[in-house]
Amino acid sequence: RLVKMDVVKDNFEEALVKLAELLPSCSFVAIDEEMTGIQIDKTTHPCFGDSCETRYLKMKKVTEEYNLMQVGLCLFREVSPNKLEAFPFNFYVFPAKQVSGRIHMSFSTAHFHVDNNMDFNKWISRGVPYISHQQYEQRLQSFTPQPDAIISPKRSPKPVTRQDDKVFVESAVKKLEEWYNDANNTEEFEMPECNYFLYNALTNEIDKLSGVVRRNKDPEDRRKFVVLVKKVTEEEKESLKQSEIEEKKDRLKLHSGFLRVLHLLKEHKKPLVGHNLMYDLLFFFSHFQGSLPESLGEFKSQLGENFPEIWDTKHLSFQSKQFSDTILGQLYEKCCEKMPEVSVTIHEDFPNYEQSTQHHEAGYDAYMTGVVFAKLKSGQLAPEEYKNKCYLMRSLFVLNLSGADEMIEKGALVVLHGFAPSVKTGDLLSIFRIDGTDVQINIRWVDDFSAIAVTSCDTYEDAIALIDENRSTKCDFCSYDEWTDKEKELSSPAAAKMSTPLPQKEGEQGKRGTKRGRDSQEGVEEEKTEKKKKEETSAEG
Template sequence: MLKRLSRELYRFLRQSNNYLSRRKKEKIKMDVTKRNFDEGLLNQIREEVDSCSFVSFDCEFSGIHAESNVCSLDSLSERYEKTIRPSITQFIVFQFGLSIFSPGSISGTLKNRSYNFHVWQGSSVPSMDVRFLCQSSSIDFLAGQNFDFNKLFKEGISYIRLSDASRLKQNLIEKQNTKLDYPSSIAIPEQQEDFLKDIHQRIQKYISDDKEEEAPLELPSCNGFQRKLIYQTVRETFGQEVYLETNKKRLLLVNKLRSREKNQQLELEEFDKILGFSKIVRIISESKKPLVGHNMMLDLCFTINQFVAPLPETYEEFKTLAHKMFPEVYDTKVMANIGPVKEHVLNSTLEDLVAKLKESPFKIPKLESKDDAYAESGLYHEAGFDAYITGLCFLGMKDYLIRQMSSSEDKSKIVLPYSNKIAVMRINDVPYLNLDGDDIFPDRSHVFYVTFPSLWKTTDLNSLFSSFGNVQISWLSDTSAYVSLYQKNLAGSVMDSLNCSSVYSLTPYDKHKNGNVPSSITPLLEKSDIFNTSNLSSPTNNTKKRAVSPNGTPDASLKRSKSKPEAPSTLNIFPESSTWD
């Protein structure tokens, strides 16, 4: 009996602790839905952003990868135009996390407030009935993180693109200006007189009621011709006492016309509600404050495409638009993989990075935060929490870089070399793209485009190039691949030695691409004192048989591996990336 009571007591205490733990996490969630997304909250966020030091963000999506072949030797324009843009335009953001870091009450300190927005357009704008794809692996992943889909669909905040908003608002104003300009009168058929008499009696009774805020009067269902007659006769009989509109059921509604100006204002206010979450993006953009993300290429592209404007077709147009909207961005993955921080960081996923930055020789400055418990909640893959952790990582790495400087150096400019550099995944020799300047065009004179019989495997290509040492093979199809020499000085003899067969063909990379002239690393990073070239890694010979699909591993669909262990980096396989140590 005593043992039984002990077991029951233990079970009760364990359940109580689990319940309290869940309540604690629920309490610290800063969820924003259409229920609490009001003008007061909007003004609060605007004031916080205007006075902040920087903001960090993160997104959760309905999917990530559209079908496409990703090659480690893509150019940046190829990667954007054939892979990134097609994916972004098919999926949507479900959740947007925003973390605002502002000066604290004590000089040199910071405080933080974080927000977790659920965004869902729903049917608030019938003409913008959104269609999108869901990727099953992404949905399974979110469900595994206890993502609340019911809250998203029932309480998500509406939005429209800022580029569409100006057009729709102008259409609304034009509609208001022509609302009372009715077409010329038509004769009323005798068989419609009783119908119209009944309509007028209903309207007269509605007008006679003195309730100023009374709900609209819904008229009986009618055909198009009767609708036209109603518009005509109501104008003639009631003048500007009422105005008509159509609801979603295509029924006519009669509204008391308090004043034309007041109704115009109400319509504009209703439009402002539909603009919804996009106002947050506009606040961030107009503030020109530094925007921080982790492995943020997809987050940035999704944000622009969903809330700003359709992603441009070309890579250069994308860079122009992104830099115009967000003129100063920082990617904590770039900061972790390049420069002094890199020698201490083995894995730059978000969860591993923040854990490393809590250890020596790093330290994350303490915040005067109203949300201290958020840091201990472990709510990874909730957008608001990931945004918060991203901001902590930025502060931790910035603190470390400052401590490496001499006392005479300008500490305010320590992170400028990383400004507008965004991490690029799975391109061997281009570790980032540069939003506000020239990109890296590495020397690929040691790379050859090879075509061959479909039966060939990796071992056949290794054998073909065996006299030139170790190579890296990037498969393009069953009959073509790029082969990269590690010993670049031998590249000049490849064509003379191997280009003599009818079974396969060889073409130098630049000739195959008709491409760009190789150039060096971007000047600001190249000149920065915080970089060195002492830790080049050596490549290994890949002798494995290629995967059935060139699209990546089964883990590729997970959210940019922000908290999933990642494979060893290949950024330094080739000598042209030596500046990236």
């Protein structure tokens, strides 16, 4: 039977059974997601000045603001050496009805999804519901033997004041007492249907009686309430309470929706593969596991407990230096063209993605990601040292999920700051006297007022010795460590705290380029159009 690619609440149970059946034998799982946004304002824009901790906090803020739309999972199973089978799933996900909150979507993301044929109606009306593991545990803890009702007020209910309501309650209680006082009547007693307010009043009266238990006739109906009351012995009462608790647990598990997928993934702990996947990890954790930790270190610890092996194909391809373009679609095409050693076919029970152009559908992007990983691995481009390393756009660092983060740039760093917004790359390069030397300098822009000069010098002292005292570009400078320490101390944007210019004399123009790419805006726009607005190529140069 053909497995439907799009998984919605109508066919979720069937897909879950298939997923549970396939997971034990698969080699790895590729993941991709579609979100409702990944930028809030300038405070969340990535920049070269970010430490990994700062970048984490920026991304954490974004994941708490926006929602998930699709989760793509593609399982890959080794059939024989150099031959894999793929099993792609494209889950539409939408918060469960009982979860309070709001849906946020950025305008640019809405246009992006429209351009890529996102089915918004399917997402909202048919998306697989979910609660987080944190919410799941909180509800489990609430299942104590104390209340017999699904809803049991902890405080005394509000007094009934309307005459019609008084008559209703008095009549219902009178019939209840007649039933209770009739020793021969052992049948379950049904209270009249009512709203939530009157329900609280009636259950308050029922709870005054000894030797009875109560339950809701339809626990799923949150608008109409019918209470059933039964006479029991103390032993029967305790047994019924335990049975009800187990029923609640079973019902909660059934209604937890996509959370059950997370539980399966955590149980089997298969290698998890993504492309430029830091946002995928954060959204996945935030929406299905629970609130993100306040620190990057704690996030790494909690993530590692559940997913000990993670691979980022963006980082792998970037480190290989064999690809001029590491955006997912182009990378997939290049890998398929240049690395035929390993073949990947989609299992016959699943729709064929192999000739598809469904970019930016999470299931398809997960499939492409897994194929890229398989090809890179077969070409010896996925060494063990790159495991648990994540690419960060416009960053000096590689984020290490299982250890200390690593600086990408080799050589001494000089932070230049406090210059005019009209300053260009060439102006900053002209600050350094490098004619006649073999020193190489690259400029990494932080914002309009600050940048980082990455030099090939061995030490910071060697680098600043090259600074021209007669430079024409007015700016100040410091070491990277001094700059980040100041950032932590003041907890404010770098440009605002390090912008005191020093008057300088005229100097010669730099020999390198005179026009810089405006990283802050161009990078963000590129994020919005490539790999779910998460990629940009200029940061790789």
